[in-house]
Amino acid sequence: MKKRIAIVDDHELMAKALSSLVQKFDQYEVLYEVSGGLELMNRFGVGLVPDIVLLDVHMPGMDGYEVAKWLKDNYPAVRVLALSMNDKEEAIVKMLRNGAGGYLLKGCKPHEFKAALDSIASKGFYYTEYITSHLVKSLNSSKGADPITEMGFNERELNFIRMACSDLTYNEIADKMCVSPRTVDGYRESVFQKMDVKSRVGMVIKAIKRNLISIE
Structure with a gap:
């Protein structure tokens, strides 16, 4: 049975190009193309659930990070391959943490795209040479x-x-730590200062780099 694929990309030409390429592979079929996360949710709502989602990262409205997180929370069996022009470490880490099984640059060769699809379909993940040689080296x-x-x-x-590197809000962290939100604000300020970061995302990336947490 062919693996069913949904393409989520706000650039119609890119979506059509991806669809045309996928249709050349015998093992896969394109279930539909949508231009954003809300459209994808609507399709899921009427039972059109694919095996694999090809997901653009930067889209207006609901971006790829939010879509990946929604899929992870609501349809964990659906596998996600992120596609982007952005090769920044922060973007890759954030997509992987939000549930994407792989991250592929849009400028890749067709054979690499096919390899990514095959790996996502069979193993649930795909790490490009960029990620394995550059990002993982950076993380460690x-x-x-x-x-x-x-x-x-x-x-x-x-x-x-460890809690802040999860999906918990700061108020939820306060509840779990049995302290006030103001006390959690104090922890945050202290940690940001010691880590020399200015945001929660920056803290997560540095925590991964320094092996304080791990990517699961």
């Missing part, structure tokens, strides 16, 4: 000093970091 680049000792984290701050 700081293996010298113990980061907990080096940055001076206490146990409460470490607990906060």
